[in-house]
Amino acid sequence: MFESMHALSTGLNSAGYFINPVMTQVVFLATRLQKPLLLEGPAGSGKTQLALSVAKAGRTHIERLQCYQGVTEAQAIGSFDAGLQRLYLEFSKNQHSDWQSLQANLTGREFFRPGPLMRALECERPCVLLIDELDKVDDGFEAMLLEILSAWQLSIPEFGTVRAKSIPFVVLTSNEERRLGDPIRRRSLYVRVEHPTPELEADIIASRTPEAKASFHREIAGIARSFRNYSLEKPPSVSEMIDFARALQVLGTNHVTEDLRDVLLPFLAKTEKDRRHLMLREGFKSLLNDGAKYAKELASPEGALP
Numbered sequence: 001m002f003e004s005m006h007a008l009s010t011g012l013n014s015a016g017y018f019i020n021p022v023m024t025q026v027v028f029l030a031t032r033l034q035k036p037l038l039l040e041g042p043a044g045s046g047k048t049q050l051a052l053s054v055a056k057a058g059r060t061h062i063e064r065l066q067c068y069q070g071v072t073e074a075q076a077i078g079s080f081d082a083g084l085q086r087l088y089l090e091f092s093k094n095q096h097s098d099w100q101s102l103q104a105n106l107t108g109r110e111f112f113r114p115g116p117l118m119r120a121l122e123c124e125r126p127c128v129l130l131i132d133e134l135d136k137v138d139d140g141f142e143a144m145l146l147e148i149l150s151a152w153q154l155s156i157p158e159f160g161t162v163r164a165k166s167i168p169f170v171v172l173t174s175n176e177e178r179r180l181g182d183p184i185r186r187r188s189l190y191v192r193v194e195h196p197t198p199e200l201e202a203d204i205i206a207s208r209t210p211e212a213k214a215s216f217h218r219e220i221a222g223i224a225r226s227f228r229n230y231s232l233e234k235p236p237s238v239s240e241m242i243d244f245a246r247a248l249q250v251l252g253t254n255h256v257t258e259d260l261r262d263v264l265l266p267f268l269a270k271t272e273k274d275r276r277h278l279m280l281r282e283g284f285k286s287l288l289n290d291g292a293k294y295a296k297e298l299a300s301p302e303g304a305l306p
Contacts, residue, residue: 002058004020004071005025005027005028008024008027009024010057012024012054012056012057014056014207015056015057016203016277017046017057018204018215027054029189031054035187036149036170036171036172036187036188036189037169037171037172037188037191039171039193040175040176040178040190041253042175042176042178042235044235044242045195046196046237047193047239048132049238050171050193051128051130054128054171055128060125060126061123063119063120064132065129065131066133067131067134067136067141071137073144074145075287076115076141077115077156078117079083080112081113109159117129121164121166122162122164123165123168124167128169128170128171129168130172130173131173133174134174135179135180142180142181143181146183149170149184149187154246159201194230197292198225201222201238202214202298203217204242205221205242206235211249212254213254215295215299216245218250219255219291219292219295220241220244220256221241221295223244224236224238224241226287226294227291229290230277233273233274236267236268246262247267248260258288261279261284261292
């Protein structure tokens, strides 16, 4: 997918995704060694966006399996199209076909509608397979994935084994709602993903709001740090901070003031408990003050934030 680490780094930067050099090397090794990449960390830290950015950088498409409680193997792998099968049976009534031939045809590949796992294996050139929020499913569903992650194939009882035409780059993400099993971990390169450092977040904000000043980017990064250090139920994600920065631009301001609190809270407070905390007389103001302090430290090389 990438001829060199430089090509990967350049592609990710062009896609607006910034990671440190070590992480870039790990992603590159995962693509070259055809190893799944397991990204674990808090929600909103950029795990899903990494997969999307790798696909964009590699000029390929993404197959996404969004995990949730109750997702089935049929939704992940695929299932037979019952409507098409009925249509075929109606058509075959006048063809005098024997039952064995009909049964064989009905369970053929042409009647099977693939899900994201199978589509990823059937790609002519490597795609990115994103298995998102794997921690939301049970151990049985997780075990089902081992065949594709180990042998790059899927066993479909009705018509046999589907082997990969190309090996996808697999990204597994987890928000740690439950501990993933050791078999998945053994097959993957494990990376802990935290929210970006203020320096890195300022760069990310700058890539999305290039017309704004550097002081604005530092201010937003400082506010992000202050909010994540606060005891919020749901700390703001990177994407929410980007929305926050864009909202300020729409409002025609390049500075966050206390009088903007009520109109900006929907971008930063996503639960009623958090909203009440920030509505306190000193709540929002104190966070802005902390953010200004972090932004000031960020502007000073000798006082750069850890």
